[in-house]
Amino acid sequence: MQKIIDFIQYTFNTKEFIPLHEPRFLGNEKKYLNECIDSTFVSSVGKYVDTFESEFAKFVGSKYAIATVNGTAALHIALLLANVTKEDEVITQPLTFIATCNAISYCGAEPVFIDVDLDTMGMSPESLKNFLEEHCELKDNRCINKTTQKVIKACVPMHTFGHACRISEIQEICEQWFINLVEDSAESLGSYYKGQHTGTFGKLGAFSFNGNKIITSGGGGVIVTDDEVLAKRAKHLTTTAKIPHPFEYVHDEIGYNYRMPNLNAALLVAQLEQLEKFLESKKKLASIYAEFFSSKNSIKFISEPVDSSSNYWLQAVMMSTKEERDSFLEFTNNNSVMTRPIWKLMNELQMFQSCQTDGLKNAKFLEERIVNIPSSVRI
Numbered sequence: 001m002q003k004i005i006d007f008i009q010y011t012f013n014t015k016e017f018i019p020l021h022e023p024r025f026l027g028n029e030k031k032y033l034n035e036c037i038d039s040t041f042v043s044s045v046g047k048y049v050d051t052f053e054s055e056f057a058k059f060v061g062s063k064y065a066i067a068t069v070n071g072t073a074a075l076h077i078a079l080l081l082a083n084v085t086k087e088d089e090v091i092t093q094p095l096t097f098i099a100t101c102n103a104i105s106y107c108g109a110e111p112v113f114i115d116v117d118l119d120t121m122g123m124s125p126e127s128l129k130n131f132l133e134e135h136c137e138l139k140d141n142r143c144i145n146k147t148t149q150k151v152i153k154a155c156v157p158m159h160t161f162g163h164a165c166r167i168s169e170i171q172e173i174c175e176q177w178f179i180n181l182v183e184d185s186a187e188s189l190g191s192y193y194k195g196q197h198t199g200t201f202g203k204l205g206a207f208s209f210n211g212n213k214i215i216t217s218g219g220g221g222v223i224v225t226d227d228e229v230l231a232k233r234a235k236h237l238t239t240t241a242k243i244p245h246p247f248e249y250v251h252d253e254i255g256y257n258y259r260m261p262n263l264n265a266a267l268l269v270a271q272l273e274q275l276e277k278f279l280e281s282k283k284k285l286a287s288i289y290a291e292f293f294s295s296k297n298s299i300k301f302i303s304e305p306v307d308s309s310s311n312y313w314l315q316a317v318m319m320s321t322k323e324e325r326d327s328f329l330e331f332t333n334n335n336s337v338m339t340r341p342i343w344k345l346m347n348e349l350q351m352f353q354s355c356q357t358d359g360l361k362n363a364k365f366l367e368e369r370i371v372n373i374p375s376s377v378r379i
């Protein structure tokens with residue numbers, strides 16, 4: 001195992017502590033932030049939010065992009081716009097960051113957990129189809145869960161660590177069952193499925209720009225959609241549902257203060273300019289890791305699945321057993337190389353223990369074996 005430490009230190013060219021993922025500010029960040037401060041437009045109004053929204057929409061190939069205060073808020077609003085309300089159910093995967101399930105809960109809905117594919121670590125279209133056929137029926141163009149009699153309103157797959165799940169197949173199944181598809185693309189900026197950018201397959205997609213993501217605004221998120229009505233509603237709901245007026249405060253529904261401040265957008269515009277460079281660096285790092293781990297029998301590097309062009313946001317390896325995983329985590333973290341296990345399954349957390357699942361065989365297998373290794377863009 002010392003060889004792995006040596007290799008990672010050599011790859012990152014340091015003997016100091018190596019974090020899992022740290023941001024890089026190598027472009028116009030300070031320039032734009034200074035401009036922003038000098039202009040005094042640091043908060044809810046300013047040109048950087050507009051610039052970011054149009055540049056981002058262009059990059060992913062969606063018609064509209066609406067910046068938000070963080071990725072969780074983007075998911076929350078996307079789910080509300082997918083008509084998710086109290087007493088509904090939303091299908092998602094158990095292997096995800098807590099934000100996916102929190103956003104579902106904010107709508108008053110309950111998650112239903114469907115298994116993932118072993119190669120993508122994202123929702124399995126096979127498992128989704130099997131679950132729907134076995135447990136659900138269509139009534140008046142609504143998908144009814146026969147076990148609970150509740151409506152399954154939406155489906156939220158997630159592109160784990162930037163590897164695209166089989167999103168076209170999932171999209172097709174959702175269409176057949178009248179389920180709104182909302183993509184949690186928080187981790188997959190720069191990732192494509194069969195040439196199309198992740199987050200643009202569903203009715204709505206959500207991205208995150210938290211400090212640990214591939215580009216960051218300190219904290220931030222964005223909703224993407226091709227639907228003009230939904231885009232306008234998203235902007236309205238995230239900006240306190242205020243009716244535009246030069247001086248009066250009139251609000252026509254209960255809205256949210258979920259807008260992204262101009263200061264954060266200034267940072268983000270500079271980050272977006274460097275995305276291609278970051279992607280190149282991450283793909284290069286993936287090939288370096290892939291080659292190194294190809295000679296190890298007990299550790300398998302996770303490469304992009306077929307049909308996915310991955311951003312390799314967080315690099316991952318699979319250990320052969322839970323015991324080996326635990327000793328790997330112990331050894332690396334004790335030797336200044338930060339590594340982390342994949343998330344605990346959502347259905348095992350106290351809040352979601354009573355939620356319906358389909359068995360989750362693959363998710364359980366991966367949960368015990370997947371470890372993230374240092375993934376920062378190398379300077």
Ligand SMILES: *Cc1c(COP(=O)(O)O)cnc(C)c1O
Nearest residue numbers: 070071072097099100186208210
């Ligand atoms: C980062 C992330 C989010 C959103 O996180 P925020 O910190 O609220 O921006 C949502 N889902 C997943 C899977 C994530 O990794």
